[in-house]
Amino acid sequence: MIIYPTDTVYGMGCDIHNQKAVERIAQLKGINPKKHHFSFICYDLSNIADYTRALSTPVFKMMKKGLPGPYTFILEANNQVPKLLNSKKKTVGIRVPDHSIPRLLVKELGAPILTTSIHDEDEVIEYSTDPELIYEKYQNLVDVVIDGGYGKNVASTIIDCSGSEIEVLRQGLGTLEDIL
Incomplete structure (x- = not known):
C-alpha cells in the first residue's frame, strides 16, 4: 500500500x-470492497482499453x-478488471492524473493501481493536503508515503460515461465544458 x-x-x-492490499485499503477506509466504487490509475489512454468495453x-x-x-471517468468494465474491484458492479472508474509520480508508479509496476482519496477528519478541510501530517497519520498503516509537496484540496471531477447520457457525478477540479 502506498500514498x-x-x-x-x-x-x-x-x-x-x-x-x-485491496482488502487492507477497504478495511482502513471502513468500506465494503464489494459495494464500494473503486477507481484505478492508468498510465495513459492505451491502458484503458485493457479494462473497459469499447468506447x-x-x-x-x-x-x-x-x-x-x-477527471475520473466511469466506464463499462470488461472481464479483465479483477473481480474484487467490480464484484457486483459493471463499471469501473478510470483516472490518468496529470502528475508524474502516480503515472511513474503505474509504469514501473506494469499494472494500474487502485486509488482512493485521502480524506481528512477536519470538519472544514475535506482532504488531507500536508504530506508530513499524512505521514504521521499513516506511517504505520501503509508501506510507503511519497512526499510530493502540498496537495490540492479539490478532488477529481467524476464523469459517468457508462450510460446513454454523460453525467457529472461529482464536480471537482476539472469541468465538463473544458473537455467537450
Missing part, C-alpha cells in the same frame, strides 16, 4: 491485482482531451 500525490488530492493505492467516439474524444487531467 502518493496526484494532480488533485493525495491518494492511497495498491496494485489492482493484489487482493490482500464511443464522443467519449474517447472527451477522454483524449481531458487526460491526463483531473
